[in-house]
Amino acid sequence: MISVAIADDQPLVRSGLRMILEGEADIEIVGEAADGAAAVALVTSTLPDVLLLDVQMPGVDGLEALSQLTGAGVETRVLMLTTFDLDEYVYRAMRAGASGFLLKDMPGEDIAVAVRQAARGTDALLAPALTRRLVDRYTGAPQPMSPALDALTARELDVLRLIARGLSNAEIARELFIGETTVKTHVARVLMKLGLRDRVQAVVVAYESGLT
Secondary structure (H helix, E strand, O other): OEEEEEOOOOOOHHHHHHHHHHHHOEEEEEEEEEHHHHHHHHHHHHOOOOEEOOOOOOOOHHHHHHHHHHHOOOEEEEEEEEOOOOOOOHHHHHHOOOOEEEEOOOHHHHHHHHHHHHHHHOOOOOHHHHHHHHHHHHHHOOOOOOOHHHOOHHHHHHHHHHHHHHOOHHHHHHHHOOOOOHHHHHHHHHHHHHOOOOOHHHHHHHHHOOOO
């Protein structure tokens, strides 16, 4: 069972997300919060698998709440929520440790899928077009390839490039003509060698190191 907390200052949004997710047999809601401070308190007390966190909230906003949770070493995966597909905070949230970025008007089934993916931490959480637009806008000029990438094999570098394009494991497998199980192994090794928690952090590393 995947435990989920919801943080949004709009009661209708919280109730809508709760209704969507409570209809899934493998997901349970452990609590709701109306602002960032309450979200931090909720997560630290319940330690859910996934937190749906609104970017813009009164008082402590979503980005600050995320930074506090990351700084405290909380392992809850955080999916940032917003109504805009190019929110100015999104890239900063990715760098701060967010595991994904969701639009509030996404279909309910897509939100449920994203929660499952976040809980696993092994599949794509950003659409390819959105990934490129976000990172292109907020990274600035590409930097020389990071020495840390020297630890990756040629195949692992190929996989990292495709992760940065927003491809899922199945899509990477088709692109490289290898099995999906093999892709999962490569992804796991990339994350382990680079000390990354999930694919979103891998996207940031790939772009900031000039790999893409």
